[in-house]
Amino acid sequence: MSKLKHRFLPYLFILPSILILVPVIIYPLGFSLYNSFQHWNLQISPVSQGFVGFTNYINTFKDLTFTQSFINTFKLSVPVVIIEFVIGLGIALLFNENIKGGNIFRAMLIMPITIAPMITGFLFRYLYYKNGLISYLLLLIGVQIPKEGILGNPITAFWGIAFTDIWQWTPFFAIILFAGLQSISVEIIEAAQIDGASFFRLFWYITLPNLKFVILITVMIRFMQTFNLFDIIQAETMGGPGTATRTLSYNLYYEGLVNYNIGYSLAIAWIMIFTIMIIINIFVNFTLKKEEL
Amino acid sequence: MAKKSLFIRFSLYILLIVVMLLFMGPIIWVLFLSLRPAVTNRTIPPTVIFKPTFEYFYYCFVNPGVSLNYLISSLILAFGSALLSLPFSILASYAISRFKFRGRKFITLFYLSLFFGPPVAYLIPYFLIISRIGLAETYQSMILIYQTFTIPFSILIMKSFFDEVPIEIEEAAMVDGTNRLGALIRVVIPISLPGIIVSFMFAFIFSWNNAVFPLVLSGYSTKPLPIGTFNFFATTGVAWNNIAATSVVTMLPPMLIFLALGKYVVRGLTFGAVKQ
Numbered sequence: 001m002s003k004l005k006h007r008f009l010p011y012l013f014i015l016p017s018i019l020i021l022v023p024v025i026i027y028p029l030g031f032s033l034y035n036s037f038q039h040w041n042l043q044i045s046p047v048s049q050g051f052v053g054f055t056n057y058i059n060t061f062k063d064l065t066f067t068q069s070f071i072n073t074f075k076l077s078v079p080v081v082i083i084e085f086v087i088g089l090g091i092a093l094l095f096n097e098n099i100k101g102g103n104i105f106r107a108m109l110i111m112p113i114t115i116a117p118m119i120t121g122f123l124f125r126y127l128y129y130k131n132g133l134i135s136y137l138l139l140l141i142g143v144q145i146p147k148e149g150i151l152g153n154p155i156t157a158f159w160g161i162a163f164t165d166i167w168q169w170t171p172f173f174a175i176i177l178f179a180g181l182q183s184i185s186v187e188i189i190e191a192a193q194i195d196g197a198s199f200f201r202l203f204w205y206i207t208l209p210n211l212k213f214v215i216l217i218t219v220m221i222r223f224m225q226t227f228n229l230f231d232i233i234q235a236e237t238m239g240g241p242g243t244a245t246r247t248l249s250y251n252l253y254y255e256g257l258v259n260y261n262i263g264y265s266l267a268i269a270w271i272m273i274f275t276i277m278i279i280i281n282i283f284v285n286f287t288l289k290k291e292e293l
Numbered sequence: 294m295a296k297k298s299l300f301i302r303f304s305l306y307i308l309l310i311v312v313m314l315l316f317m318g319p320i321i322w323v324l325f326l327s328l329r330p331a332v333t334n335r336t337i338p339p340t341v342i343f344k345p346t347f348e349y350f351y352y353c354f355v356n357p358g359v360s361l362n363y364l365i366s367s368l369i370l371a372f373g374s375a376l377l378s379l380p381f382s383i384l385a386s387y388a389i390s391r392f393k394f395r396g397r398k399f400i401t402l403f404y405l406s407l408f409f410g411p412p413v414a415y416l417i418p419y420f421l422i423i424s425r426i427g428l429a430e431t432y433q434s435m436i437l438i439y440q441t442f443t444i445p446f447s448i449l450i451m452k453s454f455f456d457e458v459p460i461e462i463e464e465a466a467m468v469d470g471t472n473r474l475g476a477l478i479r480v481v482i483p484i485s486l487p488g489i490i491v492s493f494m495f496a497f498i499f500s501w502n503n504a505v506f507p508l509v510l511s512g513y514s515t516k517p518l519p520i521g522t523f524n525f526f527a528t529t530g531v532a533w534n535n536i537a538a539t540s541v542v543t544m545l546p547p548m549l550i551f552l553a554l555g556k557y558v559v560r561g562l563t564f565g566a567v568k569q
Contacts, residue, residue, distance in 0.1 A: 091312055107552060119522070126323075256420075
């Protein structure tokens with residue numbers, strides 16, 4: 001569509017949305033950047049206790065909990081998004097077989113996405129209990145559950161959280177990739193089939209290239225969301241046992257609003273924001289370069 | 294040949310039903326939990342057949358109705374923030390959809406980046422700032438803060454709807470003597486009303502489901518449902534049936550809205566990038 005040229009009008013239309021976001025975005029960002037260079041513990045003083053330069057930032061690298069939470073964040077978000085994508089694509093391909101009643105199945109599949117992540121966390125916390133349904137089913141098929149319960153053991157708690165996220169968001173990939181599959185024109189597929197292309201060749205040379213944009217968009221959205229994951233952890237483990245399930249988000253919350261190390265936690269916040277900016281940049285260069293924004 | 298395809302069809306169905314059981318199972322289980330007598334909560338093997346009771350819904354939402362306040366808070370926050378975002382996002386998304394101007398790409402990326410930023414990073418400054426200006430634990434402060442995700446989201450999705458309105462229609466209106474704002478209000482908004490409603494519904498769901506901000510910013514009387522649920526984790530024991538009853542009520546509105554949204558779900562979930 002052709003676009004109009006106008007000197008002032010577009011800015012005038014955008015201005016209100018920027019003005020309302022200044023007090024809730026720009027000011028807090030400035031506030032947090034300034035105070036990330038201050039020593040400030042809220043338990044000791046209601047105002048910051050002096051400029052300390054980059055001390056807070058340097059301290060993060062000496063802080064084992066921080067480095068662990070940094071690793072945890074990637075250890076959680078990378079495999080979780082890959083698993084969600086692979087299973088989701090599988091389900092989307094299943095739907096694409098034009099099964100009768102597909103509409104009803106798809107409507108049911110959307111349900112996990114609609115739930116507040118905090119509520120999903122409560123739900124799975126119940127399922128993970130020692131005699132909860134998941135523990136029971138695992139025992140039934142002969143999988144040994146740790147004595148302290150799924151969420152009581154550092155390793156299983158981590159995978160418990162990952163599994164919760166996978167349960168909730170695999171349908172996201174399934175639904176959107178299915179929409180992408182449906183938009184591939186039938187002619188291309190039929191032509192390839194007439195030429196004798198096997199299922200796998202068809203998938204590799206026709207389906208995947210046509211889905212590229214949808215895949216990049218969905219992976220980006222989901223990666224950012226799992227990277228920032230907080231709700232499920234708060235509901236299931238509160239970062240525990242110990243600090244085993246602390247992600248960057250949770251560690252930031254804990255330092256700032258439980259330990260009240262304001263200056264230090266704001267330094268963590270900025271490290272997190274920078275990490276995200278780098279990741280977004282990589283994704284944007286991949287996806288939106290050719291798209292007209 | 295025919296036999297084989299029947300076999301394949303059959304196995305596809307079996308596979309699909311297994312998948313559905315996996316994804317619907319936990320939801321059905323929480324519904325069971327909200328309806329079952331507490332004595333059957335933790336039996337081994339789990340009890341599947343029981344006489345349903347509504348006492349937990351009654352306890353949570355009627356008498357004494359502990360969760361009723363949370364429900365009201367959730368409604369105020371979700372309606373308030375979805376409504377507030379509308380005028381701002383209609384204007385901005387119209388400009389981005391219709392005009393070519395310097396900084397257009399930058400502004401779009403700015404909105405997009407707000408959506409991907411870590412909410413917890415904002416949480417600490419919010420907590421400190423709103424208590425300083427005396428707005429701690431109020432609906433107003435939370436509704437304003439929710440705009441950090443409702444406005445960017447609404448702008449991105451409404452732009453995709455405005456893009457579908459042919460520019461000729463409003464130009465015809467402008468030839469008839471209406472100015473640009475008049476054309477927007479009298480022509481473009483009525484045509485894209487379905488899109489505005491879709492955007493409102495998503496903004497409602499995102500605010501309804503948000504639990505990071507109110508975890509710290511809400512107070513005793515302004516707690517929404519997901520935060521209120523924490524009160525059932527008492528030191529004396531966890532009231533799982535009440536948690537389930539409150540959870541079911543929390544889950545219901547977004548589920549119904551998603552069903553009503555139909556084919557727009559895909560567009561909403563991808564911020565307007567993928568259309569069905």
